[in-house]
Amino acid sequence: MEYHEAEYITSALTPAQWPETGLPEIVFSGRSNAGKSSLINALVNRNNLAYRGKTPGKTRMLNFFRIDERVVFADAPGYGYAKGGSMTAELFGEIMEPYFRNRRNLKAMVIVLDIRRLPNQDDCIMVDYARSAHIAVVAVCTKSDKISRSQQLQQIKKISGTLGISTAQCCVCSSLKKTGLVEVWDQIDRVIQ
Ligand SMILES: Nc1nc2c(ncn2[C@@H]2O[C@H](COP(=O)(O)OP(=O)(O)OP(=O)(O)O)[C@@H](O)[C@H]2O)c(=O)[nH]1
Numbered sequence: 001m002e003y004h005e006a007e008y009i010t011s012a013l014t015p016a017q018w019p020e021t022g023l024p025e026i027v028f029s030g031r032s033n034a035g036k037s038s039l040i041n042a043l044v045n046r047n048n049l050a051y052r053g054k055t056p057g058k059t060r061m062l063n064f065f066r067i068d069e070r071v072v073f074a075d076a077p078g079y080g081y082a083k084g085g086s087m088t089a090e091l092f093g094e095i096m097e098p099y100f101r102n103r104r105n106l107k108a109m110v111i112v113l114d115i116r117r118l119p120n121q122d123d124c125i126m127v128d129y130a131r132s133a134h135i136a137v138v139a140v141c142t143k144s145d146k147i148s149r150s151q152q153l154q155q156i157k158k159i160s161g162t163l164g165i166s167t168a169q170c171c172v173c174s175s176l177k178k179t180g181l182v183e184v185w186d187q188i189d190r191v192i193q
């Protein structure tokens with residue numbers, strides 16, 4: 001496993017709180033419990049950089065981490081645990097939409113998906129937002145340890161089809177087993193270049 005230096009920078013609710021880093025930034029978004037924070041931890045080989053397993057739906061801020069003085073990871077609030085099971089207008093309108101529109105150094109959105117589930121409407125809305133803001137999209141299908149290799153291939157086809165992206169934009173990984181992380185880093189390196 002490669003060594004990565006990683007540190008928490010800050011948490012933000014409003015644009016004024018976004019850190020000035022001068023580095024390219026990648027945002028990790030996805031449904032609550034999809035595995036965003038676990039993925040960030042796994043990518044930098046740290047157990048507790050981004051919090052894991054906090055009460056779902058309680059994180060309402062963007063959390064920023066500086067990685068190797070090279071890239072910033074922004075851990076976005078998870079969606080899907082709000083009343084009605086859909087993204088709240090508050091989360092989207094007040095936090096994510098201004099972020100996508102105004103974050104100058106934002107290079108890509110990693111949409112984190114549980115490989116066992118098909119993307120829902122909120123996932124598709126997030127991808128459309130990134131696209132309309134001209135932000136590259138990388139889909140990371142995590143928790144691959146939960147299903148067989150042949151099931152993974154079937155799911156990747158369905159997931160990429162639902163999101164309207166190519167299978168080349170889809171990575172399969174397991175934060176638990178630490179598999180597929182090199183491919184995720186390859187995609188990140190590609191988009192921050
Ligand atoms: N088996 C398995 N479990 C995982 C994996 N990644 C995450 N999990 C588990 O899934 C749960 C949710 O993971 P988190 O990383 O906290 O999810 P999150 O997307 O950050 O959730 P929010 O912060 O609520 O938005 C935790 O219980 C993790 O241990 C994985 O690759 N394999």
Ligand SMILES: [Mg+2]
Binds near residue numbers: 036037038052053059
């Ligand atoms: Mg989290």
